[in-house]
Amino acid sequence: MSFVQVKLIEEAFTPTDKTEIVATPSWSWVDIQDVLSAEWEIGGSAMTTDAIHGLVADK
Numbered sequence: 001m002s003f004v005q006v007k008l009i010e011e012a013f014t015p016t017d018k019t020e021i022v023a024t025p026s027w028s029w030v031d032i033q034d035v036l037s038a039e040w041e042i043g044g045s046a047m048t049t050d051a052i053h054g055l056v057a058d059k
Contacts, residue, residue: 003029010034012052 006021011034013021022030038046 001027001029003031005031005033007033007035007040009040009047009049009052010037012037012049 004024008018008021018032022032024030037049040047
């Protein structure tokens with residue numbers, strides 16, 4: 001059995017997005033935790049809910 005812990009920036013992903021993320025084999029456990037916006041950094045830059053939405057919009 002595997003355990004996967006996923007941390008997402010709050011309100012950046014819809015409930016449907018989260019459902020797709022946890023769509024794993026039945027023998028896997030998945031825990032999703034929301035992290036407050038701007039409390040996550042990538043390369044020294046704070047990631048916010050708006051930044052995530054901007055990345056998705058650019059696709």
